[in-house]
Amino acid sequence: MLSRILVPMDNSDPAGRALAYALDNHPDAEVTVLHVVGVPSMMMGEAVGLTLEDDLDAAAAERAAPVFERAREVADEQGREIETVVGIGHPARNVIDRADEYDAVVIGAHGADRERVTHRFLVGNVAETVSKRAPVPVTIVR
Amino acid sequence: MVETLLLVGIVASIFVGFNIGGSSTGITWGPAVGAEIVTKTTAAAVMTGFVFLGGMTVGRNVMDTLSGEIITTELTLSAGVAVLFFIGLGILVANVFGVPVPTSMTTVGAIAGLGLATDSLNYETIAWIVSWWVVTPIIGFWIGGVIGRYLYPEINRRVRIEKSEGPLLALDRRGAVPRPELGPNTTRAELATTAVVLVIGCYMAFSAGASNVPNAAAPLVGEAGLEVTTAVVIATLAIGLGGFTIARRTMESVGGELSDIPLLAALFVMVTASTITTALSAIGIPISLVMATVMTIVGIGWGRATRPVTVREAVTRNAGDHEIVPGAITAAETADEPAAPIGEEEPAEVLRAGDLFNPRAVMKYVSMWVIGPSMSTLLAYGFFVAFPGVA
Numbered sequence: 001m002l003s004r005i006l007v008p009m010d011n012s013d014p015a016g017r018a019l020a021y022a023l024d025n026h027p028d029a030e031v032t033v034l035h036v037v038g039v040p041s042m043m044m045g046e047a048v049g050l051t052l053e054d055d056l057d058a059a060a061a062e063r064a065a066p067v068f069e070r071a072r073e074v075a076d077e078q079g080r081e082i083e084t085v086v087g088i089g090h091p092a093r094n095v096i097d098r099a100d101e102y103d104a105v106v107i108g109a110h111g112a113d114r115e116r117v118t119h120r121f122l123v124g125n126v127a128e129t130v131s132k133r134a135p136v137p138v139t140i141v142r
Numbered sequence: 143m144v145e146t147l148l149l150v151g152i153v154a155s156i157f158v159g160f161n162i163g164g165s166s167t168g169i170t171w172g173p174a175v176g177a178e179i180v181t182k183t184t185a186a187a188v189m190t191g192f193v194f195l196g197g198m199t200v201g202r203n204v205m206d207t208l209s210g211e212i213i214t215t216e217l218t219l220s221a222g223v224a225v226l227f228f229i230g231l232g233i234l235v236a237n238v239f240g241v242p243v244p245t246s247m248t249t250v251g252a253i254a255g256l257g258l259a260t261d262s263l264n265y266e267t268i269a270w271i272v273s274w275w276v277v278t279p280i281i282g283f284w285i286g287g288v289i290g291r292y293l294y295p296e297i298n299r300r301v302r303i304e305k306s307e308g309p310l311l312a313l314d315r316r317g318a319v320p321r322p323e324l325g326p327n328t329t330r331a332e333l334a335t336t337a338v339v340l341v342i343g344c345y346m347a348f349s350a351g352a353s354n355v356p357n358a359a360a361p362l363v364g365e366a367g368l369e370v371t372t373a374v375v376i377a378t379l380a381i382g383l384g385g386f387t388i389a390r391r392t393m394e395s396v397g398g399e400l401s402d403i404p405l406l407a408a409l410f411v412m413v414t415a416s417t418i419t420t421a422l423s424a425i426g427i428p429i430s431l432v433m434a435t436v437m438t439i440v441g442i443g444w445g446r447a448t449r450p451v452t453v454r455e456a457v458t459r460n461a462g463d464h465e466i467v468p469g470a471i472t473a474a475e476t477a478d479e480p481a482a483p484i485g486e487e488e489p490a491e492v493l494r495a496g497d498l499f500n501p502r503a504v505m506k507y508v509s510m511w512v513i514g515p516s517m518s519t520l521l522a523y524g525f526f527v528a529f530p531g532v533a
Binding site for chain 1: 169239241242290294298396398399400401402403404407435436439440442443446447495497498499500503506510
């Protein structure tokens, strides 16, 4: 019986499906949605923008808000509550570092930016890295 | 035959200039356009003017390097056209895959490949150029680091960049001669900051011209057949064309990323990157404006993120453990300014902010700049070995 599940999300369709899948298949589990902000990009715009803010946590929460809103819509359809956590920096590392507090990770097969070579180069395939290195079972949702 | 070839070269030069215009207008004016201080059309028009100035003045030094100093012989027309095709190929790869291939470095690589194939490469010049390529990102990173760590927080506290509703300036038509006056909601401070943003944008446009016009123009100058002025005019027009068309998109992508950082920080980045680029162009070193820009941005972010720990701790990435690292900056000792109790505040937050800039990510950027010019050197070498007649 899985009681705590981590669902890393970005603003992509597979991420939404991953959350729906997690809620569907684990009706009694406590589901936590993680969104990582300040992800490496070509000019490091978002990352640097974050560090220059006076209140890093508030700024990070603000940037994560749209993703959590979407996550709540998915959860509402099933009448479920979710927890939310904001991470900073590298997506895969964030997920792996947090994973041992959970029983399982459910993640979308690819993120919103997979088309961009720079993104793939700088960030990599998060789902793949997580499935290789996470200390708990990982479900990849297509 | 020669005229047809020259025409092909000019078309290739326009293709190169057009794409350079798109990307450099994007980073030069993205922040100002994002902050709604200038329109995209104004940006493109001002860009064209200052690119021409930069190309005609400081850019000549870079042109001399490209067309006459990397290789010991003069570029022939056919070789120049071939080199332009390799520059264009680099740009094509950049466009298709969204990878920022630094055009100035591709150009040097292609000419060096030609030099290797024909045994006319001037190794001294190449070593000189490459050593500047190694040093420049480090300079950009450290200047950015110092700004982010010491300057930015101070200045940010004192300066507010504001944009009010309504036009910036209005015309006072009461007198016999209409006089310009401040717009309905404009403050003097706003007028001043707008002027500063414009001036800095023009400066960056100038440096873009100095470093980028030669890429499109140099291969056709000299023995290849065009006068310097003609080649610069063609390159400028092509860059302008790119500025008015595809830059609308790049201002949102490349420039949009710059807009993620506060305008004040973006201005610091622009001044630093433009100064580095102009200074190196002045001594004839072909340098990528984008590279200087990115390294300054990363430097500012890193400087700011590591602000609450001392430089030594940030460099060793070992907060709390005071081991001595040879060469680590002694700024740790001088950092006790009253306004900034560096090393004393919120270590928890810093460790999180530090996650944004791990050295491995920075190494990935650097590798991108190594791959670009290496590939163009290899391709050009292979081409000129296979078709010795072209050189």
